[in-house]
Amino acid sequence: MRAMSRPVGLPVLAESDLVRQVARRLTDAIVQGRLPPGAKVAEAAVARELGISRAPVREAxxxxxxxxxxxxxxxxxxxxxELSSQEVDELYDLRLCVERHAAVEAARRLTPARRDALRRQLDLMHEIARRDDPATIVEADYQFHRLICEAAGNGRLLRLFDGLASELRIVIGLIGRLYDDPAEIARTHEPVLAAIEAGHPERIVAHVDHHLGVARREVVRLLESLAPPKPSRILPPEA
Amino acid sequence: MRAMSRPVGLPVLAESDLVRQVARRLTDAIVQGRLPPGAKVAEAAVARELGISRAPVREAxxxxxxxxxxxxxxxxxxxxxELSSQEVDELYDLRLCVERHAAVEAARRLTPARRDALRRQLDLMHEIARRDDPATIVEADYQFHRLICEAAGNGRLLRLFDGLASELRIVIGLIGRLYDDPAEIARTHEPVLAAIEAGHPERIVAHVDHHLGVARREVVRLLESLAPPKPSRILPPEA
DNA sequence: TAGGCGTCGATTGTCGACACTTTTGGCTTG
DNA sequence: CAAGCCAAAAGTGTCGACAATCGACGCCTA
Known part of the structure; x- marks a missing residue:
């Protein structure tokens, strides 16, 4: 144990894996939009808030x-x-490339268990849509796509997907509500699952392309309608 | 400036970007095989050797x-x-996925300048093969594939390719000489370039698949013939 | 009043120190 | 002679400190 200043009443992280815990907290704060794009992450402030020194914060x-x-x-x-709409577009391009592959592979190796998991997740999305819960639909959407990548049976691919998704969540968190209609989101996933179950590579690719293409255009459009008037922030919010 | 112990006659890195410089040196050492898979990277030793403290080394x-x-x-x-042959296989799977996409995009946006660059790089590979220079053929090979990714016009994709290539170079460096015949390596790239110049997506994908498929099988085979006798170093890093 | 310059505070980059863990090496014991 | 145990050594995880640098503010000058 260490003798620290302990400002007062903050969680105080457990020992010995501080770096990873700090990384996780920062990641959460970013994807949840509490730390918006462009925000400064001051080492000292973070360290103080968590009751630790700057070294682990820097490493994280x-x-x-x-x-x-x-x-x-x-x-x-x-x-x-800060992601420009072009960078977001590039990210979606990669997602397309990765998820196409993942979906085809997932179909090749589809087990009943995997298929049920996908089915359940999609049902969950319909359910969420019915309850009109725009906050969680994003998470459910993400999980569905992640399940497909998981079913592809390539651990490295899954890591890659997680990375791309994290980056995209920077802007998703910014946008807040995704697209317009939760029910629509759930519906557009149906053909993807159907194609995977059917197992025709061409149809899978076609449906994944269509689904992600729509999402991509929506996000880029929203992003451009949100950001461009400000060519440069004088001071990125947060001093 | 700072007053340091300065053990003696080591390069002493320039100020203020130590982390990146250390990261680069370590990367070089790894891809060049001077730090083989499984080797311990002791902070103190690295720091001492470079004449700096442990903090930047840890961050790197x-x-x-x-x-x-x-x-x-x-x-x-x-x-x-340490990469198992399965992990290497997964990495090649991703490379395939990424380079397929890159090659198709590269063909779509092919400019004369890009095409010439690819042509020159391939000629260089033939030249290296003639001189039978197995050390540099690996680098030239890498550059050719990288040029294709560059030509795809997606910066994020290029970063991804660099990442995958770095990881693979851990084992490439280990294998030392790649496959058997440098001339063969150069030759197998010809159909890929030809397909990109021709611009038929199906043919591009087919040739990229074939080319990478061969490389993948070779590397995995070499790796398995190299590694498996040792089921475990005394302590398999992983507790 | 607008623009440039110097100063001050805040923050980063890096260091050396210290406590705790893991590893190593030798010594005892069956 | 091998196995197990204890002590010393090495190495990591984290901290607090200090110099260098950056940005902001106010003052001087035109």
Whole structure:
């Protein structure tokens, strides 16, 4: 144990894996939109808030940096990555590439258990849509896509998907509500699952392409309608 | 400037970007095989050798960790990632997925300049093969594939390719000489370039698949013929 | 009043120190 | 002679400190 200042009443992280815990907290804060794009992540502030020293915070920031969530600006500190609509477009391009592959592989190796898991997740999405819960539909959507990647049976691919999804969640969190209609979101996943169950590679690719293409256009459109008037923030919110 | 112990006659890195410089050196050492898979990367030793303190070394190690080059084992330190033949297979699977996409996109946006660059790189490979220079053929091979990804015009895809290539180079460096015949390597790239120039998506995918499929089988085979006799180093890093 | 310069505070980059864990090596014991 | 145990050594995880640098603010000058 260590003798620390302990400002008062903050969680105080458990020993010996501080770096990973800090990384997780920062990641959460970013994907939940509490740390918006462009926000400065001041080491000292984070360290103080968590009741630890700056060293683990810096190391965690490095992790997040190479995951693309933070950007290091020498001598100025770390900032939450700002994604231009072009970069988001590129990310969707990669997602398309990865998920096509994942879906085809998932179909090839589809087990009853996997198929049921996908079915259940999709039913859950319909349920959420009925309850009109725009906050959780994003998470459920993510989980569905993740299940497909899991079913592809390539651990490295899953990690890659997680990385891409994290980056995209920077902007998703910013947008808040996704697209317009939760029910619509759930519906558009049906053909994808159907194609995977049917197992025709061409149909799978076609449906994944269509589904992600729609999402991509929506997100990019929303993003552009949200951001462009400000060509440059004078000071990125958060001093 | 700072007053340091300065053990003696080592390069002494320039200020203020130590982390990135250390990361680069470690990366080089790993892909060049000087730090073989499983090797321990002792912070203190690295720091001493470079004439700096442990903090930047740790941060650099974190970077490399999330790039998949190092693996952190709590309380035991960082180790060069050991790739099982299955993991290598998964990596090739992803490469296939990414490079297919890259090649098709590259063909769509092919400019004369890009095409010439690819042509020149391939000629260079033939030249290297003639001189029978097995050390540089690997680098040239890598550059050719990288040029294709560059031509795809997606910066994020290029970063991803670099990441995958880095990880694979852990084992490539281990194998030393790649496959058998440099001339053969150069030759097998010809149909890929031809397909990209022709611009038929199906043919592109077919040739990329074939080319990478061959490489993948070769590497996995070599790796398995190299590694399996040793079921475990005394301590298989992983507690 | 607008623009440039110097100063001050805040923050980063790096270091050395210290406590605790893991590993190593030797010594005892069956 | 092998196995097990204890002590010393090495190495990691984290901290607090300090110098260098950056940004903001206010003052001086035109």
């Amino acid at each position: 920031a490095r992790l997040l940096e190479s995951q693309g969530l933070l950007k290091a600006s020498p001598r100025r500190g770390f900032f939450v990555r | 190690a974190r970077l490399l960790e999330s790039q998949g080059l190092l693996k952190a084992s709590p309380r035991r330190g960082f180790f060069v990632r």
